[in-house]
Amino acid sequence: MAATSRGTAPEPPDVRPRLTVLSGPSGVGKSTVVAHMRKVHPEVWLSVSATTRMPRPGERDGVQYHFVTDDEFDKLVANGELLEWAEFAGNRYGTPRRAVLERLEAGEPVLLEIDLQGARLVRESMPEAQLVFLAPPSWEELVRRLTGRGTEPPEVIERRLEAAKIELAAESEFDTTLVNTSVEDVARELLALMQVV
């Protein structure tokens, strides 16, 4: 018999994707898109990763990243404090576990901006996560953006472009691809995927 009285009908299942992973090659515009998204919707929560990479000019500890030493990163790994971590272009990056789980338990949407290896690890440990790939309009435009950013010396750019080839080849592993032609459009699409708007 169907439940008809108010209050006894089952709640519709909560199908909102709570954990969203954004990945894409270095220089594609991940940080730019996320910054725009948070300007429009400051309530969107983005996990702040730990990294052994040196801060770029203008980057502040605790804002873009928690900048840590190799020893400190070793301790985070040994103590099980990272949900996932990976080595990317000679530095290590990891997602602090506790803050992410707290927000997920509170039913709040969570965004991780992590590399391909991290996205694969999240897919294994949290299959309900939605994986979004940010792609460049073209290879030439990716090179232009990464070089034009002016934050890395040529040998680091080369290393990141090598990684980019591997990442671009893995696009089909993701649930959705967004092409970063317009920052505003991509930010809007990402917010819609996260069901924030």
Ligand SMILES: Nc1nc2c(ncn2[C@@H]2O[C@H](COP(=O)(O)OP(=O)(O)O)[C@@H](O)[C@H]2O)c(=O)[nH]1
């Ligand atoms: N696996 C993993 N990757 C991360 C994490 N934080 C950042 N990354 C990725 O590490 C890569 C390098 O980041 P970064 O040095 O800031 O360079 P950018 O992507 O060119 O701005 C990017 O693909 C990031 O998405 C993390 O916590 N875990």
Ligand SMILES: Nc1ncnc2c1ncn2[C@@H]1O[C@H](COP(=O)(O)OP(=O)(O)O)[C@@H](O)[C@H]1O
């Ligand atoms: N849609 C876009 N059109 C043109 N330039 C962009 C666009 N998105 C980002 N950029 C520029 O590309 C460069 C790399 O962007 P960034 O957000 O640092 O990439 P990522 O975080 O993926 O490494 C920056 O100089 C940024 O201003």
